[in-house]
Amino acid sequence: MPRRKPYTKVVKTNQIRAEHVRGMGDVVFKGFQCLNSECLEFIFVRKDEIGDDFEITCPTCEIVMLSGDETQFYAYKLEDQRDHSIIEEGTFTILHDDYIEEAREYKYCIICNTIKSLDLFDRHSARRSGRQSECKLCKAVYNAIKNKTRLTDQHREAAQKRRMYLDLSGSRKIESENIYKRFSYRCFKCGKDLQGVGTKERPLDHTLPAVFLWPLTTENATLLCREHNSEKSDKWPSAYYSDSELRNLAVLTGVQYETLAGQPHYNPEAIKRLSISEQVDQLLTKYAPYRSEIIKLRNRILQYENFDFFQHSTIISPAWVRQANQEYQQVIHQEVDFNTEQDTDEM
Template structure:
């Protein structure tokens, strides 16, 4: 569904912005400890400055990490205990290329001015770093301030839009504890233990996306952490999971591997419901205050699978049909609209 229009704005005064953070909202750093065993320095280096041929000098002890370099930690001998012969001997070393490559990524939060692991920032496709400018903690506090001004009608509007999709998909009340237990309280994608996190960080994902009108049920839900729930959003399982994960997911959700590993498609039960005139008319009456959302859904179904549920309505005004067709021509000029129209005269 489309993003809601902003209904509040927070005006900031006397905001503290550290000089070293200015312009750094999309700069990603690699962070790692100096490999000198006698040094405790933790080093941050801009990721875009680490070239294939790199030299990184510790600012405290001046130990150098460089491409093709390595640090030795001990000599070893591998013995065969049966006859005490030496199978192999050599040096235990860490290659600098591997050490820097596996280092954690970090970035600055533009609000609290601190550098944090990059996973502490929500994903944002349009930003150069791929992450939000503010960390998750600051964003939560900011949203709590902003949402205090949300009026009852705006809460109701958001809920009604969600209910529109629930009504079409046939979703039901979820027994979250059953889902947690089935996934052993762990994120299905990364295995993160979610027992001791806030409930809002345990996400019950539409295994088959609501975008395609599939329901969220106790049987079919997937447990994901916050990061991977954001990554998975609106993706078909085959676009996000590997084959082994899809087989595991089929066992846990009861959804066939053929569906999970196949191409995205709309829920046939939801489409069938929209061929019933009583269902369509009831939908139009119930959600008439949110006709823009209904029009978006109608046009999407028409573009993706050539199905127009407006033609099954006995009550829809020709004005709404014209508006939907106009929007369709703007977004998809090549789309073909139905010639079937209600037999009612416009008044």
């Protein structure tokens, strides 16, 4: 679903912001152990400062790791066990270039002021680091605070907006157990065993997002763990999965590989339904309290498909059309990527 409007604001006081973290929200580091076997130092170096000809000095033992150089760990002889002849002799070495290349990436969380592995931050394509400024743990705590303030009618409103997209997509009852079995009760993204856990911990994902009006069916649903379901959100498959994962997903779901690997587009069947005046009028009437959401949907479809379902209504007010056109003009020159929209509020 598109990002909801914020109902409340968390006003922060006495927030601790360490000096060494200021300005570091988008800085990515490489983290690795010093190659000196007698040294316990774990080194962090800014990724953007590691060039092709790097020279990294350990701050503790002062050993220098140079590009093009290597560290030797032992000498070896490759022995033929049949006649004990020596096939090869050499030294076991690690190339510094390979060692730095495979090092994990880290960044600072601007809330808890700690440096954490990059995979502990949700993706955010608009940021230079490709990740959000706050870690997943801080994000979860923040949202737990924020969601307490949501009123019953606000929860109902969010549910109704989701219902609108599901209605338009044509989603129907699914056979969850069949999907679990097809994915062997494991998260498709990380392989986590989901057998025996509650349904909230093993959500079924719209392989093709509901925001693009694609239905969730027994055939095309994807089993993900809670973390990766939240991470994928409304992203198109090609914006989230690797090519090998897309190929496997095509086999498991029956969705064409070309569709999964292609660009986001709206469900043609849903667009066809929105060309029927009676159905458009029913949509406008049923979801009239959510006028802004309907206008957003109209403008997105117009941008992606060059199709205006407002033109097929026999009852729509000129005021709605004027508002929609004004808002469309404001975004027409901007590249809007709905695959990166988040389900949670920015901190």
